[in-house]
Amino acid sequence: MLDKVNRILLGVALFALTAAALLxxxxxxxxxxxxxxxxxxxxxxxxGATIFDTGQLAEIQVDLTTTAKTVGLVRETEKxxxxxRVWETTTSTRSDDGVVRSRSVERIAFDAYTGEAVNxxxxxxxxxxxxxxxxxxxxxxxxxxxxxxxxxxTWWDSSLSQGxxxxxxxxxxxxxxxxxKFEQTIEPTVLSKAQVPASVLGEEGSGNLEAEMTxxxxxxxxxxxxTGVVIKRAEQQFNTIRYNGEDRVTTTKVTTGFDDKTVQExxxxxxxxxxxxxxxxxxxxxxxxxLAILLGAIIVxxxxxxxxxxAS
Numbered sequence: 236m237l238d239k240v241n242r243i244l245l246g247v248a249l250f251a252l253t254a255a256a257l258l259x260x261x262x263x264x265x266x267x268x269x270x271x272x273x274x275x276x277x278x279x280x281x282x283g284a285t286i287f288d289t290g291q292l293a294e295i296q297v298d299l300t301t302t303a304k305t306v307g308l309v310r311e312t313e314k315x316x317x318x319x320r321v322w323e324t325t326t327s328t329r330s331d332d333g334v335v336r337s338r339s340v341e342r343i344a345f346d347a348y349t350g351e352a353v354n355x356x357x358x359x360x361x362x363x364x365x366x367x368x369x370x371x372x373x374x375x376x377x378x379x380x381x382x383x384x385x386x387x388x389t390w391w392d393s394s395l396s397q398g399x400x401x402x403x404x405x406x407x408x409x410x411x412x413x414x415x416k417f418e419q420t421i422e423p424t425v426l427s428k429a430q431v432p433a434s435v436l437g438e439e440g441s442g443n444l445e446a447e448m449t450x451x452x453x454x455x456x457x458x459x460x461x462t463g464v465v466i467k468r469a470e471q472q473f474n475t476i477r478y479n480g481e482d483r484v485t486t487t488k489v490t491t492g493f494d495d496k497t498v499q500e501x502x503x504x505x506x507x508x509x510x511x512x513x514x515x516x517x518x519x520x521x522x523x524x525x526l527a528i529l530l531g532a533i534i535v536x537x538x539x540x541x542x543x544x545x546a547s
Contacts, residue, residue, distance in 0.1 A: 238537075240537065241534050241537055241538065245530070245534055247526075247530055249527075252523070252524065252527045254523050256520075259515070259516060259520045262515050266508075266511060266512060266515060267348065267381040267382075267462075267512055267516075268317075268347045268348060268381075269320045269345070269347045269348075269350070269378065270307060270320075271307050271309055271312045271313070271320060272307045272309055273305055273306060273307035273320070273322050274305070274306055274307065275304075275305050276302065276303070276304050276305075277302070277303045277304075277305070277493065277497050278300065278301070278302055278303075278493070278494045278496065278497050279300070279301040279302075279303075279468070279491045279492055279493055279494065279497075280298070280299070280300055280301075280491065280492070280494045281298065281299035281300075281301070281489040281490060281491030281492075282298045282299075283296065283298065283489075284296070284297055284298065284299045284330075284487070284488065284489035284491075285485050285487070285488040285489070286299075286330070286336065286485075286486065286487055286488075286489075287476070287484055287485065287486040287487075292432065292434075292435055294484065294485055297330035297331055297332060298330065298331040299328055299329070299330055299331075299336065299489060299491060300328070300329055300330075300331075301326060301327070301328040301329075301491065302326070302327055302329075303324050303325070303326040304324065304325050304326075305322055305323070305324045305377075306322065306323055306324075307320065307321070307322050308321040308322065308323055308342070308356075311356050311357070312356075314356075315344070315353075315355060315356060317347065318346060318347055318348070319344055319345070319346065319347060319353050319355065319356070320344065320345055320346075320347045321342065321343070321344045321356045322342070322343055322344075322345075322377070323340065323341070323342045323343075324340070324341050324343070325338075325339075325340050326338070326339050326340075326341075327339075337362075338362075338364070339360065339361060339362045340359075340360075340361040340367075341358075341359065341360050341361065341370075341393065342356070342357060342358050342359050343358055343372065343376050343377065344356040344358050345376045345377070345378075348380065348381060349380040349381075350375050350376065350377065350378040350379055350380055350463055351374065351375060351376075351380075352372035352373055352374060352375075352376050352391060352398075354371045354372065357369075358370055358371075358372065360393065360396075370396065372391050372398070373389060373391065373397070373398040374388065374389030374390055374391045374398030374399075375388055375389065375390050375391065375401075376391050377465070378458075378462075378463045378464050378465060379417075379458050379460075379463035379464075379465075380463050381461065381462060381463050381512070382460065382461060382463075383415055383458055383460040383461075383463045384403075385403045385415060386403055387400050387401065387402045387403065388400070388401050388417070389401070390417075390419055390454070390456075392419075392421060392452070392454075394426065394450050394452070395421065395424065395426075395450070399419055399421055400419065401417045401418065401419035401454070401456065402417060402418055402419070403415055403416070403417055404416040404417060404418050407457060409457050409466050409467050409498065409502060410498065410499060410502045411502070412459060412466060412502045412505075412506045412509075413459075413460075414457040414458055414459055414460070414466055414467070415457070415458045415460050416455065416456075416457050416458075417455070417456045417457075417458060418453065418454070418455050418456075419452075419453070419454040419455075419456075420452075420453050420454075421450070421451055421452040421453070421454070422451060423449045423450070423451040423473075423475075424449060424450055424451065425447045425448065425449055425477070426448050426449065426450050427447075427448045428445055428446065428447055428448070429445070429446060429448055429476075430443035430444070430445060430446075431443060431444055431445075431446040431476055431478070431484075432444075435476070435483075435484060436476070436478045436483045436484070437483055438478070444478060446476050446477060446478045446483070447476070447477040447478070448474070448475075448476060448477075448486070449474060449475045449476075449477050449482070450472075450474045451472070451473045451474070452470055452471065452472050452473075453470070453471040454468075454469075454470050455468070455469045455470070456468055459501075459505050459506070459509050460509075461508075461509040461512045461513060461516075462505050462508050462509050462512065464501065464505045464508075465501075466498065466501040466502060466505060467492070467493055467498050467501070468492055468493050469490065469491070469492035469493075470489075470490070470491050470492065471489075471490045472487050472488070472489050472490075472491070473485070473487070473488050474486045474487040474488075
C-alpha cells in the first residue's frame, strides 16, 4: 500500500499526464485552426513594371501596388461547421499614375486545418464587376497545412484556374523567423485568343488579327511551417500577346511581392503563434511526461525501501 507521500506523488504524476494529453490533443487543436473572422490587408509592390496600356495601345513602364483585403464570412462558415472556412478577398492593382489597372473579387472555401480547397459555399471569381463565375478549386489556396512538410504540394493558380505543383526548395530565415521556401514555375501558357489591331502586333493593315494571350509566372512562397502561413511572397510574371508563334507585345512584366510592412507584420504575428503551437504540441507536453516519469521513479524507489527505513 502506498504511503501518504507516494499517494501525493502519484496524484501529481497522473495530473501531469492528463495535462500533457489535454494540451496536445485539445488545446493544440483549438489553436491550430484558421480563423473564422479573418480580417487582413496585404500589400504587394511591383516597381519598374512593364504593362500594356489599353488607352495608348502601347507598352509603358510604371510602379504597381496591389492591395488585397480579406474578410472571413462568418455566417457562411458557420453553416459548414468547424472544419471549413469561407473567406472573401477584394484585390485591386493601381499604377503610380493613379490608374486602377485591375480589380477582382474571389470567394474561397478551404479546410480549416489543412488549407486545402473545399468546393462549396458559392465560391466564385469576379474579374469583371458584376460577373461572378463559379469556380471549383484544387490544392492549397491561401495557406499550407499546420505542421507543413518539406515536400511538393499543389497550389492554386487563379490565372490558369488549376492547381500547379509547388516544390519545397530549402529552409530560409525571413527577418529572423525560420521558414520553408517553396517555388512554383508556370511555363508560358496560352490562356485565350483575342482580336488585336494589326498595328499593335507590328503588322501592316488597319484591321484586327487573331492573337494569343500568354501567361507565365515564377511564384515563391516563404512559409512558417508550424502555422502554414505564407510570411513572404514574390512573383515574377511575364505575360504577352503572341502572333504567329512570336511574342509581339508585353502585357505584363513585373516582379511583385509583399512589402516590408506586410512581411514584418506576418513575422510578428505568426512567429508568436508558432511559438505557442510549439509549446502546446511539443515542449510543454514533453516536460509534463518527463515529470510524470520522474515522479513514477521516485514512487518506485520509495516503495522499495524497507519499512524500518520509512517508519517515523
